[in-house]
Amino acid sequence: MEAIVKLKPLTPIWTGDAGRKCRMIRETGIIGSLRWWYEALIRGLGGEACDPTKSKCNGQSRCGVCELFGCTGWARRFKLDVREVKKDFAPFFIVKPNSSKRASFLGYYDKSGQSWEKNGGLLGEYELRITAKDEAILNTIKFLLKLSCDWGIGSGTQRGFGISLIDNDLQLQKPDIRIEQLNNPSSNLPRMDQFFFYKIPIVNIEALDLIIKEICEGLYITKKSPLSSFDFARYNYLPTAPWVRRAIRELFRDNDVLRHYLMGFISDGNTKPIHLSCWRHLIEKKDKEKNKTYYVCPKCRKKRVHDENMLKKTGSKIFVSHIYNKNAFKGNVEPEWVMKVWGWIPDLPSGIGETRQDVEEKLQENLKKEEFWLRCFGIKENPVDINGIEEVWDVDIEKLLTNGGEVL
Known part of the structure; x- marks a missing residue:
């Protein structure tokens, strides 16, 4: 079973490589985005979808998402290939609205400024070929592509990337999604x-x-x-x-x-980690004898808050x-x-x-x-x-x- 999906970006698509550039639409970037939407869908239905960064799923025991997208010891149940029909590039911009403390980098930053017109992601036209052994799986992947292209596919969707038009009839049917209901579905991960x-x-x-x-x-x-x-x-x-x-x-x-x-943050020189017990930003201190930094909570006065009890980024x-x-x-x-x-x-x-x-x-x-x-x-x-x-x-x-x- 296979299907062709004609994809035309309306805002740039970003699927970065190891060098943080985006010169082609990478299948792994698209698949990762589809998985994210599927995880949210499964959790919203009350089912189990592991956090792939902490997953213990394997070939013997796996959640509903890993069943479709694969995990250690279990192969992904579909294949996706990308063909460039007409590749075009979006320009890179550093964007700094008035009164903003920080700028937004929309793409790959080349300090020389010489290639900025091609460093802002991909535009153009592309064909995605989906191959699956099962019609139900094929339909589910087409459904996820429709949902993600409408609202955000690839990376950088919080910064404007990833809105795309699917320029052909997908002939979608209602996805056949069967899950095992959980008594206490996760509330700290995205759920539809x-x-x-x-x-x-x-x-x-x-x-x-x-x-x-x-x-x-x-x-x-x-x-x-x-x-x-x-x-x-x-x-x-x-x-x-x-x-x-x-x-x-x-x-x-x-x-x-x-x-x-x-809105998301990464703890750095200005924004400090959040104490998960009190939900307050921690204060950084310096241990002069050991020449190390540590954190204290201004609310509960706890000294030396450990890593497992702080949120450093989200x-x-x-x-x-x-x-x-x-x-x-x-x-x-x-x-x-x-x-x-x-x-x-x-x-x-x-x-x-x-x-x-x-x-x-x-x-x-x-x-x-x-x-x-x-x-x-x-x-x-x-x-x-x-x-x-x-x-x-x-x-x-x-x-x-x-x-x-x-x-x-």
Whole structure:
């Protein structure tokens, strides 16, 4: 059994190699993304999906996800090959919105700045060939491709990458997913029944021009080389995700731990690890005699907090697409500009001081408010059709499976 999927990126796809560059769509990057979505789906249905970074699955005992995607001693039950039909590259940008403390690197950073026009991920057209022995497995992989291409495939989906068009009829049927229900499904890993999705239409073309002007004021090709202007006419997207992420981060400015937990962080010189017992950022101390650093908790006063009781990094739980033209591959059709915001809000530890419901209400209130979008891009005209915003919270997975992966 096999199927061909015609994939056309609407925002750049990133599947990096060992050198952190992206010169081709790597099958491993696509498969890893499909696995992530399948894990969330299985957990949302109440089944077991291991954390692959800590998995003990093997050829004798394996979770439902490893059954399909493979693990030590058990082969993956499908094959995926990529063929380049028309390869194109997206430009690399360093993006620094006004008032942002840190810049976002959209692609591979070449300090010389000589190859920036090809270092921002992949555009173009591609064919994915899926081969499986079983029609049910083939249908499940097609379903996962549909879901991931609609919302984010590959890496960097929190920074605008990975929205793609599937340009052929997949002839999807409802996936046949059989799981063993757990009494206590995992709550600290992504699960689809806790996901939210927003589709946000951009209808004010004059405001879109103002956004382009604002973007150009925050673009660099090296840390010391600003790019004061850029012709976006040949591209189907605008690199706006860092502006939207900054605006969302600002919603949680009064709670550093919650903000870092939702938007992702890596402990470094500025941001310290989080104490998992108290949910407070730790304070770094210096042991002068041993010439080593250690951490203390400012809340419980515990000294020398051990690694196993601290959170040193976490990925973003909120993802933002760039603004893109959804009609880019539809021939002589007027552009239709949209963006997407989506993510997973888990049940929050009581020590954080806010609940999952608090986060949901804050996002619902602000993402549908004109003032949020004016502040987001620093412009005086609202680009968003507020009444046209579509949203769904706490996904009905049975409906998702029946509708062929259509969330909105």
